[in-house]
Amino acid sequence: MTEKKDEQKSSKNELEAMLTNPESARKPGELPTVQEITNVLMAVEDPELHINIIDLGLIYKIDRESPEGRVSIDMTLTTPACPYGPQLLAQTHAVLKRLPNVKDVKINTVWSPRWDPRVHASEVAQMLLGLI
Numbered sequence: 001m002t003e004k005k006d007e008q009k010s011s012k013n014e015l016e017a018m019l020t021n022p023e024s025a026r027k028p029g030e031l032p033t034v035q036e037i038t039n040v041l042m043a044v045e046d047p048e049l050h051i052n053i054i055d056l057g058l059i060y061k062i063d064r065e066s067p068e069g070r071v072s073i074d075m076t077l078t079t080p081a082c083p084y085g086p087q088l089l090a091q092t093h094a095v096l097k098r099l100p101n102v103k104d105v106k107i108n109t110v111w112s113p114r115w116d117p118r119v120h121a122s123e124v125a126q127m128l129l130g131l132i
Helices: 002-020 034-041 085-097 123-128
Strands: 059-065 070-075 104-109
Touching: 034 059, 034 085, 070 085, 085 104
Parallel strands: 070 104
Antiparallel strands: 059 070
16 A cells, blocks of 8 residues: 555656656657656546556556647546546546646547456556455
């Protein structure tokens, strides 16, 4: 459990570092890398499961469109009726919108393939969910 908290703290620290020093080693107008985007998305946690959306495997695809400053993601939820869906989508949008040089964020909510924690979640998340 401590490892998970350290990972989330690291993600939040990385987000803050990118926001306070956005131009460090970055060309003007250059978008964050897919890895940087993935790292900051780890700060978004499912409020019911207390596991971040990356480890849960809710992010299926990340696209960067540099000239437009757009980041697009394909994201699913644990279920179509997820009561925290609007909150997760809003938090994801807010985190991405704060990144340097990101002018537009598009979140595509997708339902195929259907989310399955045995397939999509990380090993850490599967352990926390009691699957392994």
